[in-house]
Amino acid sequence: MSKILVTGAAGFIGSQLLHKLIVDGNEVVGIDNYSYGHDDNLLFEDGDYSKYVVKGDIRDKDVLVELFDKYHFDYVYNIAGIAPLPDCQSNPAEAISVNVGGFANILEFSRKYGVKTVVQASTNAMYENETEFPTTEDFKSKPTLIYPNTKYCAEIFAKSFCDTYDMNVCCVRFANVYGPHVDCLRKQPPFVGYLIRELYYNRTPIFHSTGNQARDYVYVDDLVNLLIAVQSCKGFDTVNCSTNTSYSVRGIYDIAKMIMGKNIEAEYVDSSNYWKKYPELYEGAYSIKQSILDHEVNKFSRCDNTYAKEKYGWVPKVDMYEGMKNMIEYQVELFDKLNK
Numbered sequence: 001m002s003k004i005l006v007t008g009a010a011g012f013i014g015s016q017l018l019h020k021l022i023v024d025g026n027e028v029v030g031i032d033n034y035s036y037g038h039d040d041n042l043l044f045e046d047g048d049y050s051k052y053v054v055k056g057d058i059r060d061k062d063v064l065v066e067l068f069d070k071y072h073f074d075y076v077y078n079i080a081g082i083a084p085l086p087d088c089q090s091n092p093a094e095a096i097s098v099n100v101g102g103f104a105n106i107l108e109f110s111r112k113y114g115v116k117t118v119v120q121a122s123t124n125a126m127y128e129n130e131t132e133f134p135t136t137e138d139f140k141s142k143p144t145l146i147y148p149n150t151k152y153c154a155e156i157f158a159k160s161f162c163d164t165y166d167m168n169v170c171c172v173r174f175a176n177v178y179g180p181h182v183d184c185l186r187k188q189p190p191f192v193g194y195l196i197r198e199l200y201y202n203r204t205p206i207f208h209s210t211g212n213q214a215r216d217y218v219y220v221d222d223l224v225n226l227l228i229a230v231q232s233c234k235g236f237d238t239v240n241c242s243t244n245t246s247y248s249v250r251g252i253y254d255i256a257k258m259i260m261g262k263n264i265e266a267e268y269v270d271s272s273n274y275w276k277k278y279p280e281l282y283e284g285a286y287s288i289k290q291s292i293l294d295h296e297v298n299k300f301s302r303c304d305n306t307y308a309k310e311k312y313g314w315v316p317k318v319d320m321y322e323g324m325k326n327m328i329e330y331q332v333e334l335f336d337k338l339n340k
């Protein structure tokens with residue numbers, strides 16, 4: 001049994017990681033400031049896990065002192081973060097403060113209290129300018145947008161801590177993660193959550209560009225298994241968590257329609273309005289460039305997962321149909337409950 005801290009524990013991924021670690025017999029504490037997370041995520045078939053989560057901010061040293069003093073954690077998972085790209089883009093200082101500054105706090109406390117391994121929620125979004133596929137961990141280009149830059153900087157500081165103090169930090173670069181608990185209700189829900197929501201309410205989903213753009217997706221249970229496997233990491237490491245398979249917008253939408261028994265055609269529009277819910281990005285003396293929106297909408301991703309297999313013995317097991325089925329079942333139940 002290990003003592004484990006999970007930050008961002010009321011979010012989509014953090015909640016499921018916390019649940020699995022507790023079911024496996026560990027002593028786990030979560031922390032979340034509930035800026036995006038909610039207690040519904042902590043309701044599982046075998047009970048309510050919200051009692052394991054402390055309300056607090058990873059930038060608040062007083063909260064962290066209390067937790068680290070009390071538990072002396074073996075492992076720390078930094079899953080907290082500001083994930084939606086347009087949120088980061090429209091409030092860069094806050095994104096940097098949480099995704100970089102908050103993580104620096106976690107690293108510093110882990111150093112002082114002798115944490116065996118820190119695992120950081122990193123992202124394949126930092127491959128946004130890559131042109132070689134499948135992309136490997138030693139990618140060549142640098143990111144452009146604020147969100148991937150925050151995660152890229154976080155990795156640089158993780159390496160700094162490992163080089164300076166001989167700590168163990170594994171930065172797991174997630175592909176697009178999907179599964180039960182994806183937040184379908186937020187201002188800009190992740191694509192898969194959005195399309196399930198629109199189909200549930202019999203609305204026409206609006207997709208940007210042609211729908212042929214394709215990305216790498218990984219199911220949340222597979223991701224959680226890799227997050228546990230990397231506890232054995234030595235020194236600084238980066239590892240892709242991906243299926244090495246790219247699914248197009250149209251392909252995923254067809255699977256969802258089939259599972260939900262709906263026959264609604266999607267509407268395809270151009271990318272200029274992609275982030276229209278964030279007018280601040282279009283206002284001001286310098287507004288967001290059309291080429292950036294085009295690039296983000298049409299971005300292709302496929303990430304090599306050979307390293308995760310060879311180093312950590314991990315293979316993704318859930319295919320898109322099965323994963324979508326699980327996600328839709330959960331999501332439909334949630335919408336039914338909200339509509340009562």
Ligand SMILES: NC(=O)c1ccc[n+]([C@@H]2O[C@H](COP(=O)([O-])OP(=O)(O)OC[C@H]3O[C@@H](n4cnc5c(N)ncnc54)[C@H](O)[C@@H]3O)[C@@H](O)[C@H]2O)c1
Nearest residue numbers: 008010011012013033035036037057058080081121174177
């Ligand atoms: N979902 C994906 O496809 C994906 C892909 C790559 C990387 N990631 C990364 O994985 C992590 C989890 O993503 P998610 O999809 O579960 O997002 P999420 O928004 O559901 O979860 C993030 C959680 O962090 C919490 N949080 C934010 N700022 C905090 C702070 N200052 N202190 C404490 N808690 C704070 C939020 O309230 C939320 O519950 C994020 O760091 C994200 O960048 C996610």
